Amino acid sequence: MTPPDRFHVTVMLDYYAPYVSGLTEAARLTAEGMAARGWDIAVVCAQHDPALPEYEVINGVHVFRAPVLARVSRGFIAPRLPLLAGRLAARSDILHIHLPNPEAAFVAALRRRARLVVTYHIDAFLPDGLVNRFGMRMVDESCRAAIRRADLVITNSEDQARGSRIWPTIRRRELRPIPSPCVDRNGGTPRMREGDGLHIGFMGRITVDKGIEYLIRAFRDIHDPAARLLIAGDHTTVAGGSNIEQLRREAGDDPRIRFTGLLRGERVRDFYASIDVFALPSVSESFGIVQVEAMMSGTPSVTTDLPGSRYPVEVTGFGRLVPPRDPTALREALLEMAALPAEVRRTGSELAMKLFGGDAFLDAHEEAYRKLLPSGTGVRL
Template sequence: MTAGPRVVLVTRRFWPLIGGAERFMAELAAGLAERGHAVTLLTARLDPSWPERIRFRGFPVIRLPNPNVRFWGTLRYMQALTTWLRGHASEYDVVYTAMLKHDAWAAIRAVSRTHPVILFAPGSGPTGDCAWQRTALLGAHIRRICRRADAVTAPSPQVFDELVAAGYPRDRLHLLPHGIVVRAKRTPGDRSRARDALGRLQPQLRLAESDVSAVYVGRLHPGKGLLELIEAWETVVRGRPNAYLWLVGEGPLEAELRRAIRARNLQHRVALPGAFDDVRDFLAAADVFVFPSYQEGMPLALLEAMEAALPIVATDIPGNRLLIRPDRDGLLVPVRSPAALSRAVLRLMEEPELARSLADSARARVEAEFGFEQVLDAHLDLFSRVLDRRRPFTA
């Protein structure tokens, strides 16, 4: 074990619930563990059938009580988080908490006098942390407590600016963009192998070699533009009858998406296979990545698609523009426009040279600018600097 900081990561949502913030915290924890740092991840036990303790990708995960009762479940989770952090205070040096919500409030109230508490604000816009603090019950109180954090990290300039506008001290805000582990570039053989594996996993995912497929990875949430994507897919299928769409993830919109799929008679063209902590087979098996979100901070799902060298269609929003240079790394389309989505998807399916050029450019950009080693270095540097500020000066 290295002599570097011992880290506790806190995220209320974690595997098997998978979204961008959850995958980022998993990558961060795994990266720290691989470098020899002591790291523990605390999360909520949202389902009583889940074991209280597991080992995930080389690090321990502890699930704290969170009964499925509104208000009481949140209160019980906050109490359990406070108790754990205080009871194990000698076992860690710094706390890093995802989202500026109840977990952050509990961590700061529990141990900020003895340990640095750093917060991670992953989202922006109407579904982001600052918007939640403006509208949620007790949100204003939680914001006052969160402003006392030793540091707050933002993955994008948009999130950073929202934090400044919300009154967070600028000198404690840190812009730390996301990154991704860069692996060997996929080959045509990888596509066939991935399709075979997915077809064995779920019959609804079985495709012929000549079929074309698009994939979305992320939460099934109203802010992700998925109903517009379903509408667009009706047009795509008219132009390419062998085109299939996979919506990989879980979330509150699932039932409405299934109704929309049935209403448009797309049951055999659109699949919702569920949430997966490792989506590489889906990316390897697909021909296009579609990301129609209304608002993002810095979307990890886009980075994963870029690393996989998939041609991308995404909405023209600030978070996506951080990663996708229009018509160079992918195609950007207006928000809430099924017609623009369908045109862009069909264009990539019908112009393979364009699709290949965009995918290669996106992959090269990830290799040059968004490697995960840089993310680990930046976080460890921040942890060390915050710890140094906390240590008493000795002559």
């Protein structure tokens, strides 16, 4: 397919499908949803896997990838990426940058007449260390520079925005909270269950910021031989590397702990159908799409009391909040939530579906985009 001469929106981010993360999935679902509504959408990203084509169309979205020359921690060196983003922005009415992103300041400066939307997903997080602290400061400065130029800033919630390190910059721009898109995962089969014992589940990237070691410690203090802990997520292609070996040491010889690897399609539905309570023990998190999808499936969430990630539990009441890095509090909350009766689970599921399900996120993005489009711009409905 030949790309159009102009786009309504160019979306810029570092990693895009088939890479899987909360940020990537939020960008993908929004881009594909808007394309299905008749918008011409381009995505510009890094060619994180050299086997991927530099241009292709995925579910109506025109995806342009810039080659990667080298990798640095979770980032990379891709000199063509900001230049490619600038060229596509020049052919677009709106440039939408997903942050955090070290190239954001440069790309925002190259946007020409395109209106600028930024979605600020989360403060950059790297394991503590002198070099990493410097890197996070540089990313923060790049994000601040892009936000200062933005016509609109989107966050998952106002709670997330106010808890950010760069809130003083965000608060000076027009802010619109739009929760990340969440997919209805109901209808699965509990194929991953092994008996009637307590089944606890985690799903996400297997990285240090997810705090999975604290979940393993909490679970190992549950001395029920019939209990199971299902840890689902990618640990082979994670940007910056995975801490899977540390987690396997934490799990030791406990036969009740299962590492499932990355799940896709119907296996995701089966995962949610197989667990009694969901755990999101992150030490850095801004929303947690996976915990909301668990709630929508009738499974309560236990998550850490962090700005943004606590928001879904606070507004639904369908879960518990615990301090970060506290296995004892985590274990107690998991056992409490696992005992919730079916009626409470149904009520929690219905409320989560009402607040976070459906196409509300697309409606909000479309409304925001339309306000920024030049007069007379037509978008097929």
